[in-house]
Amino acid sequence: KASISPLKKIQNTINSYAEAKNREIEVLQKNEAFRREFIADISHELKTPIFAAQGYIHTLLDGAIEDYAVRDKFLKRAAKSLNNLEKLVQDLIILNQMESGVIRFTMAPFDLKEPIMEVMEQLEDKAQKRGVKINFQYQKDQSYRTLADRDKIYRVFQNLVSNAIKYNKEGGEVNISLKNHKNHVTIKVKDEGMGIPPEDLKRIFERFYRVEKSRSREKGGTGLGLAIVKHILEGHKSKISVSSAVSKGSIFSFDLPLAKPAGSVPDKA
């Protein structure tokens, strides 16, 4: 058998080292491209509400302030733009913390019905303004105790239900439902809105991806809500899925583990 010469061995080692380094460089270049794109996106998103607020304020300073009705309208619009800006910055901070892994998930048992009812109450006004009715379906004799991060799951409901209202038809319905299985509960948020075209379905969980940019912004959307939802559920080893039909509506669903009912006798070791 021909044995490999020491020189050949060294050459092989160098070659595989070089290959590994090249792969590393490729990964770094990809990360760098991703970072650049992210910054470009953010800058663009920040500019939109800043320019809008600036526009209203300058118009007021140029004389529109004399007209009481115009003053009122423009000040309200400037305030709304600044609110959107604040929402955007808050969402960016959370998303960034999740992507860099500094956010901790604090898992504890709680009744899943509670955060849902809280979100329904919080979003009631918003729903009423659009004549949207929110229904919540679950079985009274069942326990929906789950083991999860309550605050973050609250946020998931906040984003999903708020989208289901925003993108619903006027006077439409939102149906939130819980269904127990052996070890997990399936949560569904269904609306009767405009739906999402098939070609956009895969992409709506990407940051800043919107089916209709202007419509989303006009509704105060940051384009980050579903990216945050996806990250939170990943932190729970769960996955969000969506099915949708244009002009009919959408259903977002995900699973969470079921915990033993409070006060139940622990299993004997």
Ligand code: ADP
């Ligand atoms: P936004 O702040 O724009 O609502 P999201 O990340 O929450 O951002 O959603 C991304 C996009 O997905 C939205 O801009 C919208 O086009 C689409 N979308 C989300 N939820 C729904 C829904 N229930 N019905 C129709 N389209 C939706």
